[in-house]
Amino acid sequence: MNDDAMQGLLFGSAEEVVADDVASREMRVLTLNVQGSPATRRDEMLQWLYASECNVLVLTEMRNNDSGNRMIQELESSGFHVVRTRAEPDERYRTVIATKGFEVRGLDTPMATSRLAVARLTAPFGPVDVVGLYSVTNGMSEESSHSRRAFQESFLSAMEAHLRTHSGVPLVLTGDLNVLEPGHRPAVDNFEEHDYDFYRRLCGLGLVDAYRLKQPEGTDLSWYGPKGGQRLDHTFLTSGLVRHLSDCRFMHSVRECRISDHSAMTALLR
Template sequence: MGFRVVTLNLNGIRSAATKGFEAWAEAAGADFMGVQEVRAQEADVVDRFKRVAGLEGHFHFAQKKGYSGVGLYTKRDPSAVITGFGCDEFDPEGRYVELRFDSSARKFSVISAYFPSGSSGEERQAAKFRFLERFWHHLAALRASGREFILMGDFNIAHQAIDLKNWRGNQKNSGFLPEERAWFSRMVSQELGLVDVYRRLHPEATEDCYTWWSNRGQAWAKNVGWRLDYQVATPEIAHSAHAAAVHKASRFSDHAPLTIDYGLSL
């Protein structure tokens, strides 16, 4: 049977809607759609965006208005909805929603997450490092529990040199710092054992892989991009994936949607 998963940083759900996000989602045919940087509160979403493309939305909103926030849309009813990952510092920022679909045969979760950016300065970069440390322990606990999952979202990290256009000039910039890249490498090594699904399917892709472009200069026009948006999965789920693509024919935000098709029946 299989299923389709889409992830997209919206850079504001209301803004993305004015640019055709809902019509695109309708045509995309996703079973699960994770969105990040919703930049809205429950009152803004409940009437207009609670359902998109026939999918029911579940959200984790930031306490601060107009900031962060994640959502996860689904065709099927979850057995549990979890908002936040148990971190007093970052849960108020609305960065994590997990839907569980548990049965006697399988414990399976789909997660939409929005990692902090450290680009605004040293203080936020330090916060980003604290987030990565706390989130590592959370992922490790999920793995230890035997749960299978897909973690999707804006990681704000380009893992390898082929994941951004100007890698030489960005080695001291947030998003491509050695410590951030090392964290990602640990996640997809035997230490945690997760799989970067797009990279498994497209190991050599360079310019086609980018999912974010700065609004400065001619970054979009010249495809000076970064791969910041991912679907990372436990091995059995990841190895069932058979197609992955970044949608660039239309733009809803400064990020592009990443769509991956999985062959596993849930």
């Protein structure tokens, strides 16, 4: 379903969720920062997600509270299998991966944080690991920079270990990575070199920026603040999946209708 069609469904009757048999033909991956999944917008957000007809939902910045738990329950009651890392009481946010129609199991990761979830699913072209990440936000302070850099280093180590341990399984990494690609336009002055280096080092692990691959001149931005927009949400693939990537784009209607402060990002693999 395209973004224009989605616009008309936002406040109408709920669409049926994507059929299980779609998983035998293609992976429709969608990542969205759910902006804390507040109860006031939860039903609209779920309706929007169901209307997308995507069968791999990677949802970041989900609150570790009753509203977040309710959203997970709603996804499960609609036939999605939900994978998430156990959140400790002091962890405010988590990432969840909800899939429909796939054989799927959660995987342990070398990095213990509820901001990271890993699921292995059986796609039409074989097993694929899906890694969902909500990285640390740029708080524009020295303390924030230190925390963000430490998180990035830990994740890179975890990612390298996962790729080494599971070298025969292709991988999709997606989510709100809270970093910009080098040369980002418009230029942003509150990101530091370690942020751009995080992007470069992900590429150095053999990961390919799916959006940039399919939209080499693309100028989409996925989040807007008082000083302008930024492309903070990303999807990366290991090289073995590149030939299966049919499309990668942003769906802006979810942000334009203020269901979230982020646009959704989609990738179609078949």
